[in-house]
Amino acid sequence: MTQKSMRQALNEALRQEMRRDPRVLILGEDVAGGAGCEGEEDAYGGALGVTRGLVGEFGRTRVIDMPITESAIMGATAGAALAGLRPVADLMFVDFLGVCFDQIFNQAAKFRYMFGGKAVTPMVMRAMIGGGFRAGGQHSQTLHPMFTMVPGLKVVMPSTPYDAKGLLIQAIRDDDPVIFLEHKAMYDLMGEVPDEAYAIPFGEANVTREGTDVTVVAFSLMAARANDAADLLRKEGISVEVIDPRTTSPLDLDTILDSVENTGRLVVVDESPPRCSLAADIAAQVAEHGFSHLKAPILSVTCPHTPSPFSPSLEDLYMPSVDRIAAAIRKVVSR
Amino acid sequence: MTLHAICIPKWGLAMEEGTLASWLKAEGSTVRQGEDIAEFETSKIANVLEAPAAGILRRRIAAEGDVRPVGALIGVLADAGEDDEAVDIFVAGFSEASVVQEQQDSSTAIVETILVDGLPARFLRVRARTASPATPLVLLHGFGGDHMGWMFNQDAWAADRDVLALDLPGHGGSTKDVGDGELATLAARVSAWLDSQRLDRIHIVGHSLGAAVAASLALASPARVKSIVALCGAGFGDTLSRDYVEGFIAASRRKELKPVIEMLFADPGLVTRDMLESLMAYKRIDGVGDALRALAEKALAAPALAELRSELADIQVPMLALYGAADRIVTISDPAAFPWPHAIVEAAGHMPHMEAAKAVNEQVAGFLALHDGSERR
Structure with missing residues (x-):
């Protein structure tokens, strides 16, 4: 199998689906690049180069540069989906979704339900999440808990290039609106990715480390950090099971509960402020459905309840680190 | 030199590191060459490591549970004449890089993907470790498998002949187009691939579905096949478990696949998370579901296998059937x-x-040597 970066894996998913299905198209800012200008066509490919090369193959009717008006991008995307196309919107930073919440929450997420199941909305909203880029409070959020709580939306957070390709293909083939969140610190992450197209079903967790002492649940970049913490603690004789649910909605609670039944201990890692986070949600669900298996209180490792700081040294303290995850695991197994 | 390095073995091309599951010999114990000394888990499966030479297991360097790259030193074998200082010097001077290089040189295995009649065909080729190789050996895997299933065998059989392991249509890195899914179609595809490699006379070791394809090929072109070894061959036994075939196709999650794959082994403990994950990755690829369905309903259908079995007696080439x-x-x-x-x-x-x-x-190896005959090149 070939080693590919997360960026290449996403590009390949888009390309293969656009070849397979002429209804698939891309809308976003600078997804083609150079629109209306002299010189190099196709120079940009989105803010981080994920769509590079697609306009050359599919043309400007299927790779559409949009004005800097997220509400228009999202409105056009929802309308195109309702009319039978399968659009993929590139929203750049997830922080910008705030200006198109009506299109997402009140329109796209509700069409199937409010039209009595007679309409489907096969649209994907790609956006970058997360910290580590020294980009300040308006460009560093994750926001996945907000989308997770809205019925009618599916929310995907890949942690490897393999998962990124398979989950994006599934997102495009899915008949419901999908929020597809890519961590901006992971685009250069390398991994084995098959050349052929494949789809990973939603709601199926990946057990990335097997262990017997404690269960750790983490998404996206935090799954990678949880794996590092598990490898570190293995040398201390602590056997850590790491679960990456891959999608927050639907959530594979079965796999989490099965694991907690074996380990009796749970740490949830979430790169988001603690209140109403996935950490809070998963801790609550395990407490409700798996309380009798718990040998110790559930611990969570999250960001503090503040905006993301711009200062690099503060941001490093703000995001859950391998050390903080390891410390929580040590604490939960000591009880 | 009476000191021997015990290193992490390389089983198959994809293996980069191994986990020492358990030592089977205590420090200070005397071992014969070829005796099992340690058990390893690779990313695919667990297997035992045999002593590279006779001697005393003087030093266990890796601990149980350690993960080390291929070629890493995990222990030292020596005779009683070597003192501890000599062992220390040997350990200190050991170079992993040279071992990895040596292994890569000695096993010139490559994976190629070519087009045969416009359809991708992927295969592994392991060059013979001899200047005058005997008749080449072609390996055909079973239902749902691919060339990586031969990782514990390919190097042993390449001692005196080229070994080629094909991914059958519908499998691995080959086309997922299996045509009508009949055994004869698979045999014709294998035949076309053999043509592309100019292999006009071969031994075949086929496992399960692969054995049925080998038999079908021998019936269609007996001159091409010098001998067949059928490992648990479909059509070579009384029944084929439909529970397995249908379970393998239906499983959409690792949890569902696990009990199905455990049916394959006498020791279900050999089934690892990574083995299941790589099978799930294969099953998710576009076209695989349809391919497996077609093979299950045609090549592996009870009437097709019954017909094959009735024809086995007509096969004129030497044949050996091995059963688990x-x-x-x-x-x-x-x-x-x-x-x-x-x-x-x-x-x-x-x-x-x-x-x-x-x-x-x-x-x-013994069976093949017996049937190489006078045609040794």
Whole structure:
């Protein structure tokens, strides 16, 4: 199998689906690049180069540069989906979704339900999440808990290039609106990715480390950090099971509960402020459905309840680190 | 030199590191060459490591549970004449890089993907470790498998001949287009691939579905096939488990796949998370579901296998059938009734080439040598 970066894996998913299905198209800012200008066509490919090369193959009717008006991008995307196309919107930073919440929450997420199941909305909203880029409070959020709580939306957070390709293909083939969140610190992450197209079903967790002492649940970049913490603690004789649910909605609670039944201990890692986070949600669900298996209180490792700081040294303290995850695991197994 | 390095072995091309599951010998114990000394888990499956030479296990460097790259030193064998200082010097001077290089040089294995009649065909080629190789050997895997299933066998059989392991249509890195899914179609595709490689006379070791394809090929072009070894061959036993075939197709999650894959082994503990994950990754690829369905309903259908079995006696090439004593997929009630030469592999289920690799490697090598005959090149 070939080693590919997360960026290449996403590009390949888009390309293969656009070849397979002429209804698939891309809308976003600078997804083609150079629109209306002299010189190099196709120079940009989105803010981080994920769509590079697609306009050359599919043309400007299927790779559409949009004005800097997220509400228009999202409105056009929802309308195109309702009319039978399968659009993929590139929203750049997830922080910008705030200006198109009506299109997402009140329109796209509700069409199937409010039209009595007679309409489907096969649209994907790609956006970058997360910290580590020294980009300040308006460009560093994750926001996945907000989308997770809205019925009618599916929310995907890949942690490897393999998962990124398979989950994006599934997102495009899915008949419901999908929020597809890519961590901006992971685009250069390398991994084995098959050349052929494949789809990973939603709601199926990946057990990335097997262990017997404690269960750790983490998404996206935090799954990678949880794996590092598990490898570190293995040398201390602590056997850590790491679960990456891959999608927050639907959530594979079965796999989490099965694991907690074996380990009796749970740490949830979430790169988001603690209140109403996935950490809070998963801790609550395990407490409700798996309380009798718990040998110790559930611990969570999250960001503090503040905006993301711009200062690099503060941001490093703000995001859950391998050390903080390891410390929580040590604490939960000591009880 | 009476000091021998015990290193992490390289089983198959994809293996980069191994986990030392357990030492089977205590420090200070005397071992014979070829005796099992440690058990390893790779990303695919667990297997035992044999002592590279006779001697005393003087030093266990890696601890149980350690993960080390291929070629890493995990222990030292020496005779009683070497003092501890000599062992220390040997350990200190050991270079992993040279071992990895040596292994890469000695096993010139490459994976190629070519187009045969416009369809991708992926295969592994391991060059013979001899200047005058005997008749090449082609390996055909079973339902749902690919060339990586031969990782414990390919190097042993490449001692005196080229070994080529094909991904059958619908599998691995080959096309997912299986045509009508009939055995004859698969045999014709294998035949076209053999043409592309200019292999006009070969031995075949086929496992399960691969054995049925080998038999079909021998019936269609007997001149091409010098001998067949059928490992737990579909059509070579009494029944083929539909529970397995249907379970493999239906499983959409690792949890569902696990009990199905455990049916393959006498020791279900051999089924690892990574083995299941790589099978799920294969099953998710576009076209695989349809391909498996077509093969299940045509090539592996009970009437097709019954017809093949009735024709086995007509096959004019030398044939050896090996069965796993604990095989739950291809079952046999009365092996004495089989008109073809056969043997039972003990302590193995449907995957004897993995579970009892050493026994199968020796048995197959002996059979091939017997039938190379005067055509040795």
